[in-house]
Amino acid sequence: MALRVALCGNPNVGKTSLFNALTGMRQYVANWAGVTVEVKEGIRNWQGVKIDFVDLPGTYSLSSFSMDEKIAREYLLYKTPDILLVIVDALSMRQGLYLFLEAAELDTKTILVVNAVDEARKQGIHIDRQELAKHTGVPVVLTSAVTGEGIDDLLDTILRISSSDKKKLQFIFDEEVEKMIKALESEFISRPSLQSFPARWLAIKYLEGDPQTVALIGQTQVVAGSLREKIAEGRYKHIDLILKEVLKTSGEVMTMSDALDHVLTHKYIGIPIFLTLMYMTFTFAFQTIQPICDGIEALFTFLSDLARRSIANNTISSLIADGIISGVGSILVFVPNIFALFLILGIMEESGYLPRAAFVVDRIMYRLKLSGRSFMSFLLGFGCTVPAIMSTRGISDQRERTITVLSVPFISCSARLPVYLLIASVFFEKEKGMVVFSVYLLSVIVALMSAVLLNKILFKGEPSFLVLELPRYRMPKVKNLLLYVWYRGKHFLMKAGTIIFLASVILWILSYFPASGDPTKSFASEIGRALSVLLKPLGFDWRLSTALIFGTAAKEVIVSTLSMLFGFGKVESLGSTLTSFYDPVTVLSFLVFAMAYIPCFATLGSISSEIGKRYLIISVIYSLAVAYLLALLVRLLGGWLV
Amino acid sequence: MSLSEVPVGLSAKVKSIPDSLVGSRLISLGFIPGTYVKVVRDAPLGDPRVYLVMDKLITLRNDDAVQIEVVLDNDLVILSSAQEGTYTIVELFGGVGFQRKMHRMDLQKGKTVQIIGPMTVKTQRGVFKLGFGIASRILLRRV
Structure with missing residues (x-):
């Protein structure tokens, strides 16, 4: 039987680093008992005994005021571990011991772990281990997850206490x-x-x-x-x-943290620094890393060409080339962006900058009943919605996270740009820049208004409350960063991967049958024709409707679909045909509709895996409604003005 | 006074915490009646602010901090809420520009001034009616 050991402690005490030091690569994310909450687990063999470590969310107390607290406490109450490690930070022991005093009353064998002793020593703080053990009544281990000090000692202590009797602990009040x-x-x-x-x-x-x-x-x-x-x-x-x-x-020392805080949260340069760092994150995740994405795309184009050439049967070759390989390729092409983004997020989180960033811009977001944490997700949405949604994992407030996840898709991601450019350059040659800019601006306004609206509808009357702890700055450790990136990125590969894979096969079936590859006679175009009845008030015919259906795979597909439906292989000759078919008002409302309607499959996949399937449906209906209303508004206003 | 009114750099003793869920969260963070909380800094847009509570730096929005009642040490009072009487200036919370501006009105650390009305101060240079923004950054001790 494995020994089950749970880790609890305040946020930012280095609990995760300690967990990494204890378990290394032998970690996995476990879904725990029906709840959509994940608890990280890891296994370590020590002196022939298998120890199963569970990393609980960081909390200040074991009350049930926040989601994290609920998870930690339910775990301890209903799935009581053999041994509980309470981790306190050597430099902020008071709040740490507060949690310890609460946890100790749970009647579980407990070890008090004082982490970051190396940092304490540097600041001239000496911690008397024997005295602490005497006064708390539990074994005390001094550790440093950074230097590895005390880890073996901790493992030994776990084995020792596991075979000893349980002691009842009590702290007597007045x-x-x-x-x-x-x-x-x-x-x-x-x-x-x-x-x-x-x-x-x-x-x-x-x-x-x-x-x-x-x-x-x-x-x-x-x-x-x-x-x-x-x-x-x-x-x-x-x-x-x-x-x-x-x-x-022995005396107080002016720390590096104070000096850094003075600059990074400075009255005047705090926000410019934040924006610069955001810009650098953006450039790194969506530009610096782009050649790798292009490489992957080229590889998949090559593979699908290869499949097309080497498989004789037309249907099977199309299924493999256009359905499966292109489908999987459309996911994998995001992978470098996502891993790069998580690398930066990891650095920001590990170093302690992330809560400062939230602190600096909180005022702006507070107006919208959000907090500084969601600002970043909105910003990342300009690159790609999928990693933006995944970045909401840093938002601890469930309400705010849900709102952010549902609103971020309205922000114009880079995949929508080809659509804007096509329409704008064909119909609004002179004001091209202005039109594209306006759509971007509109997308921001819609996203922010959506946040306000959802707050009103879904979470009426719930108070928004923000407490952030500003931890000490730390040098990020490579091992922790790699684990951080890998465990978040892996999730995307597995979950969103299966959903998109399935969806792209379905989409292929719809577009291929019954006319063996002629898109104008496919099921999808039939649906487009049926749908155009609904979209008629907006002025969309079956071609535009079909393009919108295909666009749900990935929004840039709208462009290629349009060119296919108008019977040309080339995008260049599309312009003159389009102008003869549609008037500017119609395409403008199409543009607005394309901006706001159903997020692409990859996005839907991550919405579902991040906040649940229920919200996938909500998101589809919600975004369609918003898109319809906006497009209708453009049509009516346009008709009135022109 | 409320915690949100305490100027940056000053400590205040917690008097009461709101009787709500938010209050309970604040208590578990260390905001407990009788303990001292230091205002460490404010965000670029003035809100939220960072507080040193026990051993940790915790940020609170002013809308939440306003619910925490605090008291300053005996005799200490912020000019914005000072009654009429004679005071010495304990601290001016502000940068170089602020200090210089105050200097022109003869408002300096250690000087004795008279409050003769709401936010109205009499110094050797004359009588000045101060705005709330300035008055809330001047800490006085009753003589």
């Missing part, structure tokens, strides 16, 4: 508080429904006013939450007493 706790405790013990929980812990949580505990217990003789402040005070008083014996400090 008499007044204790009396209430005892009274509740005896009441809870008599209730059969509460038998599986540690009674004292429940009593404390109830007195703290923790929403889930209160919901579980209901009314008692005592008012829930009545001792909220007393309990916190009691804990911190206890912590101060412990630390007085444990910490030896």
Whole structure:
């Protein structure tokens, strides 16, 4: 039997680095018990014993105020590990020990891990391990995930404690508080429904006013939450007493962190620095890395040509060349962008800049009931929506994340540019730049308004609350970065990959049959014809409608579809034909529709894997509605003006 | 006064925390009645601000910080909320330009001034009616 060991701790205490140091490449992401929440697990063999490590989200307490807290706490309550490691940061021990005091009441074998001792030593802080163990009643290990110090010691301690008896830990509060706790405790013990929980812990949580505990217990003789402040005070008083014996400090040092903060969050240059870094991220992820993407694209073009030439059967060769290879290729072409983006995000997160960036621009986003964290996702949306949606993983607030994921697709990604350029250069030769710019501007406005609207509809009345911790700056470690990129990028390859793969085969079937490859007579064009009834008010005929259907595979496909439907292989001769078919108002509303309607399959795939299938459907309906309304508006306004 | 009114650089003692979910979150972060919170810096657009709470730097939006009641140390008061009377200037929170501007009105660290009305200060150079922005950056001690 493997020994199950869970890691919990405040955010930014180096918990993930420690987890990486403990497990290395032997990690995997495990979906935990029905919830769409993922918990990272990793395995280590030590002295012949298999240890299964679980990395819980960082929290400040085990209440149920935020998603992260809920996950950590539910895991500890319902899937209680054999051993719990509470990781505290050597330089901010007070808040760390607060969580420890809470966790210790859970009746689990606990080890207190003080991480970043090397940094503490540099700042002249000495931590007395024996004293700390004496006062807390649990084994204490001093570690540094950066230098690897104390890791073996920690593994040894885990094995040692696993074979020893469980010790009951309690931290005694003031008499007044204790009396209430005892009274509740005896009441809870008599209730059969509460038998599986540690009674004292429940009593404390109830007195703290923790929403889930209160919901579980209901009314008692005592008012829930009545001792909220007393309990916190009691804990911190206890912590101060412990630390007085444990910490030896020799003078304060002006740290590198303060100096960096002075520049990076500066009143005047803070925002310019942020924008510069964003610009560099953008250039790196979408330009510097582009040759690799082009290489992949060329490879897949070569492969599909090869398939077409070497397979005699027309249908099979088309399925393999146009359906499967092109479909898979259209996903893999994103991979370098996504990995590059996660590399930068990793550097920003590991170094501690990311929360500062959010801090610097928060004011702007707060107006929209979002926070600084989502700013970056919106910005990345100009490159490609898929990595932009994946970057929302950094947003801890579920409400904000959902809103961002549903609104980012409106931002004009680079794949929409060919469509804009085609239409603009054909119909608005002179004002070409102006038209493209206006569509971009419109896409930004629509995205931001969508955020406000969704906030009103989906999350009416929920308060938006932002607390960020600004951790110390750290030098990112290569190993951590590689793991960061790999585990996030891998996810894209697997999940979005399967969905797009399937979708591209379906799309191929629709476009190939029944006329064996003639797009004007395919199922897709039939659907286009049917759809054009709906799109008639916008002035779209079946050709434009069909182009829009194909465009759901990837928006740039609209251009190639149009050229196919008008019977030309070449895009160049498309212009004059288009002008004879449509008037400027129609194409303008088509342009707006193309900007806002259904995100491409790759995007839908990532929406579904990031926030759930339900939102995939919501996103489709929502974006169609927005696109329809906007296009109709353009048509009406245009008709009135012209 | 509320935490959002405390000028950058100054510490204040927490008096009360709102009785809400937000309040409970603040408590677990270390905002506990009786403890000191230091205002470390503000964001380029003035909101949010960074606070040193126990051992950690925590950012709060002013809309949230306004719900936290704090008190300054005895006798200390921000000019914007000072009653009439005689005070000494403890600190001027601002850059070089601000200091120079204050200097012209004879508002300097250590000087004694008289408050003769709401945000109206009498120095040796004369009587000045200050705006809220300036008045909230001047820390006084009652004499």
